[in-house]
Amino acid sequence: MKVESKHIIKTNNLSIGYTSRKEVNTIASNLNIQLKKGNLVCLLGKNGIGKSTLLRTLTKVQPALNGEIFINNQNLNTLNNLNLSKSLSLVLTERLPESNLSVFELVALGRQPYTNWVGKLTDNDLQFINTALEQTNTTHLIHSRYYELSDGQLQKVLIARALAQNTDLIILDEPTAHLDLHHTLETFTLLKKLAVNFNKTIIVSTHEINLALQLADELWLMTPSNFVSGKTNTLIANNYVNQLFDSNLIHFNKTLKQFTISNSQ
Numbered sequence: 001m002k003v004e005s006k007h008i009i010k011t012n013n014l015s016i017g018y019t020s021r022k023e024v025n026t027i028a029s030n031l032n033i034q035l036k037k038g039n040l041v042c043l044l045g046k047n048g049i050g051k052s053t054l055l056r057t058l059t060k061v062q063p064a065l066n067g068e069i070f071i072n073n074q075n076l077n078t079l080n081n082l083n084l085s086k087s088l089s090l091v092l093t094e095r096l097p098e099s100n101l102s103v104f105e106l107v108a109l110g111r112q113p114y115t116n117w118v119g120k121l122t123d124n125d126l127q128f129i130n131t132a133l134e135q136t137n138t139t140h141l142i143h144s145r146y147y148e149l150s151d152g153q154l155q156k157v158l159i160a161r162a163l164a165q166n167t168d169l170i171i172l173d174e175p176t177a178h179l180d181l182h183h184t185l186e187t188f189t190l191l192k193k194l195a196v197n198f199n200k201t202i203i204v205s206t207h208e209i210n211l212a213l214q215l216a217d218e219l220w221l222m223t224p225s226n227f228v229s230g231k232t233n234t235l236i237a238n239n240y241v242n243q244l245f246d247s248n249l250i251h252f253n254k255t256l257k258q259f260t261i262s263n264s265q
């Protein structure tokens with residue numbers, strides 16, 4: 001009998017990167033990720049290290065260079081788009097193409113995998129949409145047009161769309177990049193709540209390192225030499241966190257569990 005793993009995401013010797021006609025640019029290789037359900041994971045690493053590339057590969061937005069990815073024990077390559085969109089939702093930072101959609105219509109798109117061919121929304125769909133708007137504090141924007149939203153408002157609406165999609169796994173690429181401190185905290189608190197109260201698995205790439213250290217159940221750290229994952233305290237104790245930046249300007253204070261500015265003297 002085949003024993004199925006409990007991992008919502010599992011990778012075998014995954015390599016990520018880009019292929020052009022002339023060459024292969026490998027960003028990271030031999031990634032063996034195993035993630036259990038119900039965790040808030042923060043993916044950390046300096047600019048250009050490959051966080052977006054990893055998230056785009058895990059979500060089939062771009063192909064893996066090598067290796068395998070399993071989502072809920074199913075090989076990503078064998079998942080069709082409908083089943084993929086019932087398994088995971090994705091929040092990217094890139095602006096969508098210009099459109100006339102209202103916030104309601106944008107969030108309603110999250111229900112697309114569940115609606116019939118006419119796309120008629122049921123009471124159940126409306127319930128998911130309204131709850132998603134409430135959870136992200138965007139109900140007041142419901143009639144606004146996409147192009148009228150600030151970057152921060154749009155980010156929250158896109159999170160609402162992912163919530164309306166009601167998937168076990170939600171993957172977000174720098175969701176707080178355009179948010180002020182208050183809204184950043186609000187977003188992270190919401191993500192944590194979704195993991196704790198609703199057993200959602202959330203993977204979020206972020207530069208909010210100090211927040212990640214406080215809130216994440218697990219960290220994924222990308223450095224030029226390796227990829228490590230694990231509980232925050234274990235990674236701190238094993239000196240992985242302080243290797244995130246090769247910089248004289250900041251250092252990691254183990255007692256405070258924070259990066260602080262280095263003494264210039």
Ligand SMILES: Nc1ncnc2c1ncn2[C@@H]1O[C@H](COP(=O)(O)OP(=O)(O)OP(=O)(O)O)[C@@H](O)[C@H]1O
Pocket residue numbers: 018025027045046047048049050051052053054
């Ligand atoms: N479409 C692309 N084609 C070729 N190379 C790319 C492409 N997109 C990104 N890269 C390269 O891949 C590397 C990793 O980029 P990526 O965007 O994944 O980093 P990141 O960790 O998300 O960075 P940031 O924190 O700045 O958003 C970079 O060297 C980047 O130049």
